[in-house]
Amino acid sequence: MGNRARWRALTATGAVLAAGLLALPSAAVAAEYERVVNGDFATGEVNPWWNGSGTTGSVVGGEFCTKVTGGTVNGYDALVGQNGVAFEAGQSYTLKFDARATTPQPISAVAGESVDPYRQIARTDVALTPEPQSFTHTFESTLDFPGAGNGQLAFWFGGQSFDNTICVDNVSLVGGVKPPTGLEPAAPVRVNQVGYLPGLPKQASVANEATTPVPWTLKNSAGTAVASGQSTPKGLDPNSGENVHLVDFSAYETVGTGYTLTVGVDTSHPFDISPDVLKDLRYDSLSFFYHQRSGTPIEAEYAGAEYARPAGHLNVAPNQGDNDVPCLAGVACGYTLDVPGGWYDAGDHGKYVVNGGISVWQLLNEYERALRVGDAAALGDGKLAIPESGNGVPDILDEARWEVDFLLKMQVPDGNPLAGMAHHKIHDAQWTALPTLPHEDAQVRRLSAPSTAATLNLAAVAAQAARLWKNIDPAFSAQALTAAEKAYQAAKANPAKLADPNDGTGGGAYSDGTVTDEFYWAAAELFATTGKYQADVTGSPLYKGASFNTRGFDWGSTGALGDITLALVPTTLPAADVTAIKQAITTTADGHLSQMATQGHPAPYRTQDGSYEWGSNGLVANNGVVLALAYDFTQQPKYREGAFAVMNYLLGRNPVNYSYVSGWGDQPVRNVHHRHWANQLDPDLPIAPPGALSGGPNSALQDPIAAGLLQGCPAQRCFVDHIEAYSVNEVTVNWNSALAWLSNWTAEKSTVAPSSSCSVTYAANGWNTGLSASVTLKNTSAVVWNGWTLKFAFAGNEKLTHGWAATWSQKGAEVTAVNLPWNASVAPGGSVTIGFNASSSGPAITPASFAVNGSTCK
Secondary structure (H helix, E strand, O other), X not given: OHHHOHHHHHHHOOOOOOOOOXXXXXXXXXXXXXXXXXXXXXXXXXXXOEEOOOEEXXXXXXXXXXXXXXXXXXHHHOEEEEEOOOEOOOOEEEEEEEEEEOOOEEEEEEEEEOOOOOOEEEEEEEEEOOOOEEEEEEEEOOOOEOOOOOEEEEEEOOOOOOOEEEEXXXXXXXXXXXXXXXXXXXXXXXXXXXXXXXXXXXXXXEEOOOOOOOEEXXXXXXXXXXXXXXXXXXXXXXXXXXXXXXXEXXXXXXXXXXXXXXXOOEEOOOEEEOOOOOOOHHHHHHHHHHHOEOOOOEOHHHHOHHHOEOOOOOOOOOOOOOOOEOEOOOOOOOOOEOOOOXXXXXXXXXXXXXXXXXXXXXXXXXXHHHHHHOOHHHHOOOOOOOOOOOOOOOHHHHXXXXXXXXXXXXXXXXXXXXXXXXXXXXXXXXXXXXXXXXXXXXXXXXXXXXXXXXXXXXXXXXXXXXXXXXXXXXHHHHHHHHHHHHHHHHHHHOOOOOOOOOOOOOOOOOOOOOOHHHHHHHHHHHHHHHOOOHHHHHOOOOOOOOOOOOOOOEOOEOXXXXXXXXXXXXXXXXXXXXXXXXXXXXXXXXXXXXHHOOOOOOOOOOOOOOOXXXXXXXXXXXXXXXXXXXHHHHOXXXXXXXXXXXXXXXXXXXXXXXXXXXXXXXXXXXXXXXOOOOOOOOOOOOOOOOOOEOOOOOOOOOOHHHHHHOOOOOHHHOOOOOOOOHHHHEOOHHHHHHHHHHHHHHHHOOOOOOOOOEEEEEEEEEEOOEEEEEEEEXXXXXXXXXXXXXXXXXXXXXXXXXXXXXXXXXXXXXEEEEOOHHHOEEOOOOEEEEEEEEEOOOOOOOOOOEEEOOEEOO
């Protein structure tokens, strides 16, 4: 299957060359371009090299060593290789490699095509001995394959009767005249490729070297200009390394499809203007989780024929299966667990409690938030294409339960040491190759040791589930609560049992050196469900929003999850403390907005050194959640606008000009790192289905493909849509849970009724030449005003002459009053009274409307 078997057809093609490589004419000179990635295996990583059927490989002592099962007939029956190797017809190449074998045998080095018709460029046969030997061969390419195309370099190890171990090292392929792909140029005009909403800002980013404004034109689908203007230069944007201009076409409100924005000779991808542009994304983003289900067939009826597959890891050959799974060697648990079900974490087949925990919590919180302050009907039964649809339970809860059930199975059984703790993860003993569908995975499965972090994830999620299923399924609710309390007590008894950071073979380590945040999160969920554990909540150093910061929350930083629950779920906490939590959220949101206002491609995320890290898009989406919650708590339009701006970034308004959500936009990611959605490696397999969020820019370049292509990239441009660039283009359940939460919120808030976080009482006494007015502002939001600005417009020819209790100003008819230091803070439910005198030749007319901090008041 896939690239592990493609060379089987090579000898049947008409392009097979005789043994030995073609000699290079003496007049030709090879360029010094290295075409192989990770040929020295210095990082200890195998990727992007793969192992074929019947072979298992890893880096040992700096060599790529492969165990080969004997009994094969042909050399290509057992092979290793690398795809995406660039070749140019008529150009020379020099292949060098070191190799040895435990038992002497011949092998072949083969250059050619990775897909049907499997044309071959060159092949050489060499004899290996137990001692390492160096080989050098030069040839001329007869075929053209661009970088990231179908070119391939492979080593054939088969055709022997005996088992063997073969090691290669220092693999180099130098030649050609075209430089490696490198950092791809991105079209200069970057927009939300899906669309914009009437009534919200509509902005684009443009890479342009001009230092003065440049003209722009908005065109409809017929190519007719419908709006135009001048850009606003933003200057050098460090995140993109470009000189960036802002184009604002917010004034254009006509609903339509196929709009484009032109700046000079450059034109954007098409987009729509409509209140409905984002509404279906909430369902596509949730559908991701059905695709990731383990232990059940993914059926065409729900996922579509191209994504259907048999159930994985059900103890059906070749699967070793997720029943009777023992612990890793060296972890003396003394029992096996049946742990089928749950979600595959990412593009691999691992299932991780700490990542599954935040992911399922986020889906459950998405629903709980909608129940309390939003539209839960949009997440109800019959909304998703899943087998449980129509059972009377909201579909989002059915999907979440698939993971909750798995998490409960990961708990150490009673009567054993560490009873009540949760095993950190389960996955293959070795990394599986790309592509490998779950039902084809022949690896043995192993449990990693229990950890405090995993146990607290289980406690938090199970307590949350108990709350939400209390009236839906009381028995399941009780089961979950029992597991939650047992886990919490076990974690308190084992507060420092940390996951092994070196346990990263076959699956991610997901180690976490600090669990204070998990303790706070679990206590908050248990308190919200039971009313107990209040002292654990209020006694935590993280109480009242201390976890919120500009980086954002994720699987390793979960304190904010507890605060979000405490801000949404009524408890016996003092009202002032709940207000303080909400204030921490809005203060953080204000920081995001301030940062975004300075950026060329606004995204609410930053690290201390300005870098972007693995999964930056997940952090961007989670910070969008913070902006969304700030709007829920205050109704201030700036936060709603900020949350939608996050979607603009994810859907194309970014320096690489990609929509990071598969299937959404004119240029969406296609080749995410995944063992089933692997069309780039096997044309018989699909690309990613609509609604999967790519991890996005990662300036650390933590995989060989990214390191080979993106050296020196500015932070937001450290991205390539390549299946083997896993550090920038992987998908995971926790990034998609963030997208699902935010997508549901933006769908809900695509049309909003006028709301208010303030009320104003206006009283005026007039005379023939003027008036005197008293204005009382009341804070009707749930958070403190730390500063306020009142705006209104006179209805006649009034002119301010004097004001008190505020700094007053007037421009035309518009009047502005800004707080003084002594009355800047107004608590929820509190009020402040200010006043003014004005000259006027007519009657004292009450202004038509008032706004405080951008929110229209009642």
